[in-house]
Amino acid sequence: MPEKQYRDWNPDQPFLLPPSLQEWLPEDHPVYLMLDILEELDVSAIDRKYQEKDARGTRPYAPKMMVGLLLYGYSVGIRSSRKLEKATYEDIPFRVLTAGNHPDHSRISEFRRKHLDELEDLFLQVFQICQRMGLVELGNVALDGTKVQASASKHKAMSYERMLEEEERLKEEIQEMLAEAEATDSEEDERFGRKNRGDELPEELGRKEERLQTIQQTKADLEKEAKQGRAEEVQAKAERASGRAETHESKKERKRSETLAEKWDEEAARLRQEADEQSGENAREAETPEGMPKHRPKTETDGTPKPKAQRNFTDPDSRIMEKGGEFLQGYNCQLLVDEAHQIIVAQGVTNNAPDNGNFGPMVEKGTDNAEASPEAVLADSGYWNEDAPAEVNRRGTEAYIATGRQPHGKKTPTRSGTPTDAATAQD
Structure with missing residues (x-):
């Protein structure tokens, strides 16, 4: 009986022609969407900063590549500049995105620090591109916050x-x-004697x-x-x-x-x-x-x-805040998210731990970003105060805010008086 044959495998096999980056991943991979979005982004504000400098010296990396590296890295949960640098060597999507470039972690962190204001504007640009692609419906949007660790110890x-x-x-x-x-x-x-020194503190x-x-x-x-x-x-x-x-x-x-x-x-x-x-x-x-x-x-x-x-x-600026029963030194980060495709409509950061007082300003920012008002905004009881619904009603938006917390598993009566599971009403 003949032996089973295996497919060819030779890790040392050289390529006759250089491989195409477009063949490394499936056509529907998210990194290709990121590359398409980068083509539409206006990074002229970042470019002007570079053009104002002396043309001599080391050439900087392309602004769009650096922006794409940060945006794609953050979208897949990589926020460390060192891990982003490592990914440009070891992770195929990052190699495709950077086209074989490998900016070191200090360049990545320096780029982010120097262009924070411009990156804030790019968030709005990305959101508007998603809106033009039909990914934002502004039917129901949800608001919530999370405590994020600052670069400081409590x-x-x-x-x-x-x-x-x-x-x-x-x-x-x-x-x-x-x-x-x-x-x-x-x-x-x-x-x-006085000639010999002895006056050092x-x-x-x-x-x-x-x-x-x-x-x-x-x-x-x-x-x-x-x-x-x-x-x-x-x-x-x-x-x-x-x-x-x-x-x-x-x-x-x-x-x-x-x-x-x-x-x-x-x-x-x-x-x-x-x-x-x-x-x-x-x-x-x-x-x-x-x-x-x-x-x-x-x-x-x-x-x-x-x-x-x-x-x-x-x-x-950071404050000690509670998260999951533990305390951290950080900030309260707010996100307003569209229900249809989980697109972030607006974001904000405050050092005030309670969510109360954030409802109106966040919906206002989301409305300004989208240039249209959401039909309804959902939020938990942390956002409730008597003035919150009125803050958005004037823009034609309905506010659905929990007015209190309810323990898990507790039954709540329906309109007909029949008890029902209250999971959807929980904070």
Whole structure:
């Protein structure tokens, strides 16, 4: 009986002609869609930045290739620049996308950092291309958020109360070390004479002084931000009182509200002035570019931070947030997604942990991106407040927001009174 024959296999077989990249993957592979999208993208803003530089030196990689590498990598869950570099060697779709180029991880991360604003605009371009392809119907869209780890450790955060304690402790230690150094210098001068050096301060002193300076600067930043936040709260109270002073039916209440409005206006102005006079960082915006509220440290009535108010030394904008029963140092990332083909209509990032207050701004951004209003927006109970539906109803959009949480497995009555599984109503 003849032996079974196998198909030819020779890993060392050279090609007579170079292989075509188009033959490496099936025709319907997503990377080819990405290449088609790249042809439609306008990267002239990135190109202008390169053209403004000296033409001499190392040639940069093609902007469209770098944009495609980032977009495709992120779409398949690869966010590490080192892993993206590795994929250009080992992963066929990435080799097809980069056409045999292998930008190293430092080039990839540098490209992203330098062109963040332009990449934000490219998100909108990609969405509009998907819209023209019929992938966005704007029937039902869903809004949700997730907590994402920042490039900072929660162990690098310190509360205002701890900052005050550490500041005093370090001051005492530095004074003790200075006194010890002075005593040591005097003793060595007597033993060895002044010609021999003995005036160097201990190396540890420099480290403690640096840490003290860092804590003092961070404390000043936190105090300034707290005063700014308190000024905004008081100003909002003044505006509400001013509204009552104009519309309330009771003359006595109108007079009282007018007095309160004047008092709170003065208080807000005082807090703003004190914040301006402090040595902390420049004023932080109270909202994100989308209009979502940002975190403000909790304050006492005089505008000083509460003892538990925290700030991170590595990434001051990030905040400690809960995710899945654990805590991380990060941000609250929001996505508005079209139901038809799971296309992202709008995205936003805030350092405020609760989702409340994000509903209207995110739907507004999605409407602006699509230049049309969704028929309906779905969101969980984290987005619920009494004003949320009205924020989108004026644009002709229906809001479906859970008004509360319901335990898994709990039965809820239907209109006819028959219990039914409440899985769809759960948060």
